[in-house]
Every structure is written in C-alpha cells, then in structure tokens.
Amino acid sequence: MGTLTYFPGCSLKDNAKRFEDAAFFVMEQLGSPLLELEKWTCCGTVYSLTSDDLMHQIAPVRNFVRAQQAGSDEIVALCAMCYNTLARTSQRINADEEERTKINAFMNKEPDYEGSVRVRHLLQVLRDNVGWATLTDKAVRSLEGLKVAAYYGCTLVRPDEVGIDDMEHPVVMADALEAVGAEPVTFPFEAECCGTYQIVDEPHLALEQSGRILRSAVRAGAHAIVTACPLCQHNLEQAVGALSEGGVEGIKNIQVVYFTELLAAALGADEGNLTPAVRDLLAACVPAEGGV
C-alpha cells in the first residue's frame, strides 16, 4: 500500500493533536505511514449546500491540486468534517467539467486541477486495505474487557454518496475496535448529530444533543465513547462536564477518546504517550496488560 497522502485540517494541529499523533503511530506500525500533504489549506469545514456557490469549492480544490503536484490521486483524511467536505467537493468537481473549468480559470497560481483526486477516510483504509485480520495480528496489547460505544456522528455516514458505511447502522469503527479485542456495545444514537458548531453561540442546543448520545452510551454499559471528529469529541467532552455537574449517574466515569488512540494503545504505543483517559481505560481491560 505504501505511504498515504494525509490531509490534517485545522484542529488536528491543535486541540485534536492526540488524534493525529496516534494515527501516525498506528499507520507506521501497519507499514503504511501517513505523509502530510504539503502546503495544505483549510477545507472550509462545511460543504456549501447552495447550487450557485462555486467559490466555496475552491479551498478543497486547491488541496487536490497539491495532491496532484505530489503525484498522488488520493487524499486520506482523519477528521470526519474534513473528510465530508473534501469528498463532496471531489465528487462534484471531478464529475463536472464546466465547473472545473471555471475554478481553474479563477485560480491563477496553481496548475489546473485535472479532476482525478479522490478522498477517503482512514477508517476506509483500515477496512479495505489493511484489513481487520492484519490489525488483530499486529496488536500487542489486548483491549479485551473494554466496552466501547463507537460514535460516528453525521459526516462519516451522510449523505449516502460519501458515506463510508451504512447510514443507519454503521459498523466500521466498531469492527476496527473489535479487531483489537474491545467489545462494541449497541447504542441507538451512534449516528445522531452531536450538536456540531451550535456549541459556539447556542451551546444549549449542542449540549442537549451530546447529552442524549452520552446517556445512551452509558446506559449501554460503555466505558468509552469513541469518536472520529474533533468537534464531536469537543461537544461530548463538554457534555460530560455539564451532565456530571447535573448529577447524572454514571456519566463521570465514561471517557471520550478518538478511535486512533485506542488502536495506538493496542498496537503498543508507549504508556508515556497515552493520555490519562486511555490509561484509565486500559485498566478496565482483562487481563490487565499481559504484554505480548
């Protein structure tokens, strides 16, 4: 499979750095290191839903041009929102020569975008290229006994054209965690909206959504709710705080972690590189850390 051209996006360099660090480690261990796209720019975060708004397709296209220059026809994203925005733009602009011509005419520094870059999420790479059996083979620390609620949110599964799995009952993240010994729980809010950017100016809206998701995961007996998006992660963490203060039972004990953090732990990341949340979770595993 070789190296993968990796698109980070803004939050992966800041509050979600641990999401990225763990992914680098995981893919190194699996023999397909992530190589960061040079001079990447913001994806735009949300895909523009108006028909006449080509301007907002340009940020993703600039990144496709960078990939093209690097000789790559594929970009791999980690952040679910970046994945969605880039993938939707790539589908639209790759299929529409007229729109591509307009965008190429507008961009004056870059070479023309030829329309052949596709976008995938790291979970797709793990499922379709690495495979669960390889993940199991490479694991040196079993997560057996750890109950996980794999939380997908919106942008990994909707709309259907870019969804990486079944939109009503996705399994890809649960399968990845199961491959390293964890026990996925069934919880009905796995693909409900976390409240997204409403956390900025209407926090009650976001906390209500994230609160429902958390309560559902706690009721299902999960030790951890596992995410693939810095914004889902942020909102769920905020909701843990808000609900714990409200005295909701069991909430304080649940951890919110990125899927790459658990995979990195399973693939042998040094204890010192794990966050306190992940170290806590390893303590829940039976047998506790037998090593190889």
Next chain:
Amino acid sequence: MARTKTIPRENLRERVEELSGENVFACYQCGMCSSGCPYAEQMDRLPSQVIRDLQLGDASLLDSNAMWVCASCLACEVRCPKGVDLAKLMEALRQIHLRKAVDRMSLDKLSKDDIRKLPQIALVASLRKKSG
C-alpha cells in the same frame, strides 16, 4: 424585528428553489423529516412545516428560528421518501439573510476566553453557516 426589514420577502419559494436546486412540491407532507430531526423540538416550526410554508409562499417563514437551529446533520435528507433535500432548503433560507449581510453570528458575541477554548473547527463552521 428590524432585521427582517432588509430581507426581500416576495417570491420566496422561487428564490429558495433557485438557491437550493430543489423542487418543494415534490414533498407530500409525510412528516418523516420532522420525526427524525434531532432538533425539531427546538424549532418554532417543524421541518415539514418549513416545506409547507414554502409551498404556500408564506414569507413569515423568514422570521422562524428553524433555519438557524438546523445544523445540516442530513438525517432528513437521507430518509426523505421523495428525495427532497431539506438541508439545502434550510441553507437557502439562511443564505437569503446572509447575502444581505444580515449576520446571525459574529466573533463579537464571544469573549476572548470562549474563542481560546473553542476548537477552530467549531468557530470556522459556525461563521461559515451563520455569517455572510
């Protein structure tokens, strides 16, 4: 509200259809969107009522909070039996305000501390959705 005075109110359906590329008359009011919308109870009109108002050309819809509460999670879009993309209709309603420079969100609303604590992904998304 003073804000609505600057927003053109005529031909609402036509303008929304042009911006969204959707046909609002495809909707037969089954209510699937409203039943699955995680935000419906926070809206002063249900998602299906938003489409009904568009069908009827009821411009009071522009004063509703529904378009601002909608977060484009697409739960409605993937479940609509008639293939109506309600998220695009909501975006068009937002754009009708935002393209007249009537912003719903600005950084002035936040303290420096808020801005420091919020991840960029939240700030950029919020400003993209709620300012022009």
